[in-house]
Amino acid sequence: MKYVEAKEELIQAWGNLGYSWGLNKTMAQIHALLMISPKPLSTEEIMLELSISRGNANMNIRALLDWGIISRILIPGERKEFFKSEKDIWALARQVAKERRKRELEPILKVLREVNDVQSDGSEDTKELKRVVKDLKNFAEKSDGLLETFIKSEESWFWNVLLKIMK
Amino acid sequence: MKYVEAKEELIQAWGNLGYSWGLNKTMAQIHALLMISPKPLSTEEIMLELSISRGNANMNIRALLDWGIISRILIPGERKEFFKSEKDIWALARQVAKERRKRELEPILKVLREVNDVQSDGSEDTKELKRVVKDLKNFAEKSDGLLETFIKSEESWFWNVLLKIMK
DNA sequence: GGAAACTTTCAAAAACTATTGAAAGTTTAG
DNA sequence: CTAAACTTTCAATAGTTTTTGAAAGTTTCC
Secondary structure: OOHHHHHHHHHHHHHHHHHHOOOOHHHHHHHHHHHHOOOOEEHHHHHHHHOOOHHHHHHHHHHHHHHOOEEEEEOOOOOOEEEEEOOOHHHHHHHHHHHHHHHHHHHHHHHHHHHOOOOOOOOHHHHHHHHHHHHHHHHHHHHHHHHHHHHHOOHHHHHHHHHHHHO | OOHHHHHHHHHHHHHHHHHHOOOOHHHHHHHHHHHHOOOOEEHHHHHHHHOOOHHHHHHHHHHHHHHOOEEEEEOOOOOOEEEEEOOOHHHHHHHHHHHHHHHHHHHHHHHHHHHOOOOOOOOHHHHHHHHHHHHHHHHHHHHHHHHHHHHHOOHHHHHHHHHHHHO
16 A cells, blocks of 8 residues: 555544544544654645645644644744644543543533432332432443543553453 | 423433434433333334424434344334333443444554555655554554453443552 | 734535424234 | 324435635734
8 A cells, every 4th residue: 555545544544533532523634644744734734735724724723732632833943833743642542531521521420410319209200210310420420430540540551451351 | 409300401411421422412312211211112202202203203213223222112002112221321331332343443443454554665754654553553452452341341340340440 | 114924713605414294104903 | 905003214404513715813024
């Protein structure tokens, strides 16, 4: 397989995966492009490589900065801003986990805690609801704890533990 | 908090979480409704409770069946079909993990394996690409293994192991 | 100051996804 | 066989998200 072909396939595939991680398509593609680029790229270069508009590039670059998975680079003697991606996939995964925890898990935990003290009127419906909420809450809290551990962990330590589990 | 209020909040919140797990909004809401219902519901009842159309109800029920997270129930003496959800959240999480592994992780692994044998022409770009692909592949394969273990594991065993990790 | 280089914004357009509901299809009971 | 009960389909519509690009804003340099 040729370089250009491989590059395109990879951007495509990473775009899809990023999408299922909660980024949007363009965000994920910009990230993929920066991942495989040996040097930082400017907005201009990103627009050109991915054939996207200036506005689109700008917005998604900002979103990536916001998620903390790419960073702004100032090159001496250049007026443009350049961007580079965190190349360590482990760090990236941790960052994504952190964002998603904040954006997704925390809101549902809040609701579960509220709903938890629904008035029990003794009916089947209420009983079932209470049971389900209890289970969900338990599950969500355990997941939250696990995520927290993951986010704070060291790569080698984590994989070693998992290796043991997977045996 | 009153029952009806709690029910609505929960359907809403579960709808959002389901969405971030890869279901769509209505799918997730139908699932939430079935989760908290003590008895199986018919399409009619689902339509009514969620104020959605027949077609929409039908399609999303089918999608849930497809994901394997709800099941069809035949009640003797009734001609309608009824549906109930898997109530064990652990089993549900495992099922979702299984589907997403199939839908998301497998395709990218395939691409990574293909892209892996790009011709190295000695340039910086090619070197960087190879490096990134190697890392991604390593990460994706480890994740795949972990997911596999999770999908096949027993609840109590899994949480016990994780509890130990999290200390 | 003012012009060039660059970044940000945002309303409009395009692309994509979800929903409706009526019609067609299927199954069951008598 | 036929009517009633129920399920499925799908073209049209509604709703949401993404993208565009031109204009406005900002920074830098002489």
